[in-house]
Amino acid sequence: MSFLLQQLLLEPRDILNLDNSQITQILSQARNSKLLASLAIELHRAGVDSQLPAVITRHFQSALLIHEKQKRDLAYDVEKVKLALDSIDERLVLLKGAAYLLSELPASRGRIITDIDIIIPHRRIDKAERALNETGWESSHINAYNDRYYRKWGHEIPPLTNTKRGTTLDVHHNILPPTAGSKVDADLLFENLREIKPGIFTLSWQDMVIHSATHLFHEGEFHHGLRDLWDLNQMLRDFPDRDPHFWDGLVKRARDLDLVGSLFHGLSYAQQIFGTPLPTWVIDDASDWSRRLRKPLMDFLFLRAFRPDHPQCALRWTGLALNMLYVRSHYLRMPIYLLLPHLARKAWMRRFDDGEPSREHRESEGV
Amino acid sequence: MQLLGHLSADDFRQRLTRGKIPLRVGPYIYNLQSNVPSVAAGIEVLYADFELADPLEFVDYNIAILRNGFLSRIRGEAEFLFDGKSPFDTIPTGQAYAFLEWGMNWCVSLHTNEYLKLHAAAVSKGNTAIIMPGVPGAGKSTLCAALGLSGWRILSDEHAMIPPHTAEIVPLCRPVSLKNESIAAIKSFSSSAVFGPVSKKTHKGVVVHMKADLQADSHDTKNVQARAMIFPRYSKDERQQLSPRPRTDSFILAAYHSFNYSLLCEAGFDAMRTLIENVDCYDLIYHDLNWAVKAVNDLPGLQGA
Numbered sequence: 001m002s003f004l005l006q007q008l009l010l011e012p013r014d015i016l017n018l019d020n021s022q023i024t025q026i027l028s029q030a031r032n033s034k035l036l037a038s039l040a041i042e043l044h045r046a047g048v049d050s051q052l053p054a055v056i057t058r059h060f061q062s063a064l065l066i067h068e069k070q071k072r073d074l075a076y077d078v079e080k081v082k083l084a085l086d087s088i089d090e091r092l093v094l095l096k097g098a099a100y101l102l103s104e105l106p107a108s109r110g111r112i113i114t115d116i117d118i119i120i121p122h123r124r125i126d127k128a129e130r131a132l133n134e135t136g137w138e139s140s141h142i143n144a145y146n147d148r149y150y151r152k153w154g155h156e157i158p159p160l161t162n163t164k165r166g167t168t169l170d171v172h173h174n175i176l177p178p179t180a181g182s183k184v185d186a187d188l189l190f191e192n193l194r195e196i197k198p199g200i201f202t203l204s205w206q207d208m209v210i211h212s213a214t215h216l217f218h219e220g221e222f223h224h225g226l227r228d229l230w231d232l233n234q235m236l237r238d239f240p241d242r243d244p245h246f247w248d249g250l251v252k253r254a255r256d257l258d259l260v261g262s263l264f265h266g267l268s269y270a271q272q273i274f275g276t277p278l279p280t281w282v283i284d285d286a287s288d289w290s291r292r293l294r295k296p297l298m299d300f301l302f303l304r305a306f307r308p309d310h311p312q313c314a315l316r317w318t319g320l321a322l323n324m325l326y327v328r329s330h331y332l333r334m335p336i337y338l339l340l341p342h343l344a345r346k347a348w349m350r351r352f353d354d355g356e357p358s359r360e361h362r363e364s365e366g367v
Numbered sequence: 368m369q370l371l372g373h374l375s376a377d378d379f380r381q382r383l384t385r386g387k388i389p390l391r392v393g394p395y396i397y398n399l400q401s402n403v404p405s406v407a408a409g410i411e412v413l414y415a416d417f418e419l420a421d422p423l424e425f426v427d428y429n430i431a432i433l434r435n436g437f438l439s440r441i442r443g444e445a446e447f448l449f450d451g452k453s454p455f456d457t458i459p460t461g462q463a464y465a466f467l468e469w470g471m472n473w474c475v476s477l478h479t480n481e482y483l484k485l486h487a488a489a490v491s492k493g494n495t496a497i498i499m500p501g502v503p504g505a506g507k508s509t510l511c512a513a514l515g516l517s518g519w520r521i522l523s524d525e526h527a528m529i530p531p532h533t534a535e536i537v538p539l540c541r542p543v544s545l546k547n548e549s550i551a552a553i554k555s556f557s558s559s560a561v562f563g564p565v566s567k568k569t570h571k572g573v574v575v576h577m578k579a580d581l582q583a584d585s586h587d588t589k590n591v592q593a594r595a596m597i598f599p600r601y602s603k604d605e606r607q608q609l610s611p612r613p614r615t616d617s618f619i620l621a622a623y624h625s626f627n628y629s630l631l632c633e634a635g636f637d638a639m640r641t642l643i644e645n646v647d648c649y650d651l652i653y654h655d656l657n658w659a660v661k662a663v664n665d666l667p668g669l670q671g672a
Contacts, residue, residue, distance in 0.1 A: 019423070020423055020425040021423070021426075023425055024425055024429070028429055029450075032450040032451065053425075055427070056425055058479070058481045059427070059479075061480070061481060062480040062481060065480045065627075065631065066480070068632075069630045072632070309451075310450065310452070312451065
C-alpha cells in the first residue's frame with residue numbers, strides 16, 4: 001500500500017535512486033497533495049537537493065518561494081486581524097496552518113495555507129464580526145440558505161474576505177458543529193492557550209494535536225488528507241521532545257473534549273502511514289472494543305483517502321471509499337433528520353442555481 | 368531530433384490519446400494527452416515544428432483534455448486535467464483548444480518562479496529583444512502576431528521570463544492567442560498566417576491561435592538580450608504615436624504587469640531594476656498594424672536588429 005510520496009517524505013535520499021519518470025510522478029503527486037514545498041524542505045534537510053539536476057530543483061525552489069511569500073503575507077494579515085480584535089478587547093487565537101506557521105513549528109516546514117483560521121468564544125462572535133467588517137474583512141457572497149446554515153448549524157460564521165488583499169479568514173467558535181455527535185466544550189480550549197507572540201495565541205500543543213486529528217476525521221473531502229496527516233505526524237514527533245509530559249494527559253484531554261475517537265484514528269493512521277513513534281500505552285488507552293471492531297472498515301476507507309489525489313495512486317474501490325467518507329463526514333456532523341433535507345437542498349442548488357462563485361472563479365486566480 | 372510533424376497522423380493520434388506527447392517548449396517539457404478531435408487537430412497544425420522530447424526525460428507539466436463517458440459526449444463537455452486533477456469547471460468541447468493553450472499558460476503563471484515573469488509579449492531580431500507588457504485587450508498579442516509575420520522572431524505571446532541579474536529573455540515560443548476583432552485584423556495583415564481551431568463564445572469571446580514559430584531560429588534555447596520595453600495600447604480614436612516614457616514610471620507599470628514581482632520580494636525588485644536600467648521604454652498608441660510594425664522596425668537604438 002505504500003506510495004512514492006510517502007516514502008520520500010520519510011527517506012528523502014531515496015529520490016537519488018528514482019528515474020525521471022518516477023520523479024515526474026513524485027512532483028505531480030506532491031503538487032496535487034499540497035506537499036511540494038514540504039518535500040522540498042525535507043530534501044534540503046537531507047542535503048540531497050543539491051545533487052538533483054536544475055530542471056527538477058527549479059520546481060522545488062518555486063514551491064519554497066510560494067511558501068515564503070505566504071509566510072510574509074500571513075504575518076501581515078494576522079497583525080491586521082489582531083488590531084481589529086484589540087479594538088473589542090478580544091484575544092487572537094490562531095488555528096491550524098496559521099498557528100503552525102507563526103509558532104514556527106516543524107509542522108510549518110513548507111506548509112501551504114489557503115485561509116487563516118481563528119477561534120473566538122461564541123458569545124463574542126457578533127461583536128468580532130462587526131469589528132472585522134469595519135476593518136475590511138467582509139462576508140463572501142453566499143446565498144441566503146448557506147448563510148443561515150452556517151450561522152445556525154455551523155461552528156464558524158461564513159468566511160470573511162479581505163477586500164483589498166483577497167485573503168480568506170475563517171472565524172470559528174468551536175472545532176466541531178453543535179450538531180455533531182461529539183459535544184465539544186469550547187470553553188475548555190480557551191483555558192490552555194499558548195501565547196506565541198505578544199497578544200497572539202494558539203491552542204495548547206495537546207489541543208492542537210486533538211484538533212488536527214478531529215479535523216482530519218470529520219472532513220468530507222480528502223484533497224489535503226495526506227498533508228493533514230503529515231501535519232499530525234510532524235507534531236507528534238516534535239511535541240514530546242519539547243514537553244516530556246506531552247503524552248501524559250493527552251488521551252484524558254481528548255476524553256474531556258469528547259474527541260477521543262478522532263485522536264485514536266489520528267494516532268493510528270499517523271503511525272500506519274508515516275511510522276510516527278507512539279508509546280503503546282497511549283494508543284491502548286485511546287482504543288476500545290468498538291474502535292477495534294471498526295478498524296478494518298476504517299482502514300479500507302482511510303488508507304485510500306490518505307493517498308495523493310492522483311489517478312496514479314488510486315486503488316481499487318478508491319472512488320467508493322471517498323464517497324462513503326463524504327457521507328460519513330455528514331452524519332458525524334449532524335443527525336439524520338437535519339442531514340437529509342440539507343443534502344437534498346445542496347443537490348438541488350448544485351443542479352439548478354447555487355448562487356455561489358463557481359470553482360473556476362475561486363481557483364483560477366492568477367490565470 | 369524528432370519533430371512532432373514527423374509523426375504519421377495515426378501515430379500522433381494514438382500517442383496523444385495515450386498521453387505520450389512530450390513537447391519541448393522553451394525550457395520546459397509539457398506532456399499532452401487528449402481524446403478530443405479539435406485539440407488533436409490544433410496541436411497537429413500549431414506544434415508541428417516543435418521537438419518531441421525523449422520519453423525518458425523529466426516532464427515539467429502533465430496536461431490532459433479528456434472527454435470521458437457517454438454523458439459528457441452528449442453534453443459536449445470535456446475536462447482539463449493538471450497533475451491528474453481538474454482545477455477548473457468542465458469546459459465545452461467547442462472551446463477545448465483554447466483551454467489547452469490557457470492551461471499551458473496557467474502552468475507557467477502559477478508554478479514557475481525561477482524567472483521574473485511579466486505578462487507580456489516578446490519578440491526579437493538577431494540578439495535584440497523587445498518586451499511588450501499589456502493588460503488583456505491592449506493589443507499586445509495582435510502586435511506580436513503582426514511583428515511575427517513581418518520577420519521578427521516571436522519569443523512569447525504571454526510570458527516574458529527574465530532571469531534575475533540580467534536583462535535577457537528566456538524564449539518560450541508558443542502559438543499566439545488572437546481574440547475577436549484582432550483575428551480579422553491579422554488575416555487582412557497577412558495571408559500567410561496559419562491558424563488553429565476556432566473557439567467560440569469563450570469568456571473572452573472568439574479565440575483563435577496562430578502558429579508562432581515562423582523563423583529558422585524560433586526554437587533556439589539561448590536567451591536574448593532585451594533592449595526596449597514597449598507598452599502598446601490599441602486605440603481607434605487617438606493619434607498613433609511611439610513616445611519615450613520615463614524609466615521610474617515604467618518600473619512601476621512593469622511591476623504591475625508582473626506575475627511574481629511581489630512573490631520574489633527583494634530579488635524581484637533587483638531583477639526589475641536590472642531589467643529597466645538596460646531597456647529604453649516607450650508608449651505605443653496604434654490602430655494600424657502596418658504603421659505599428661514600421662514604428663517598431665524604426666525604433667532608434669536597435670542596431671543589430
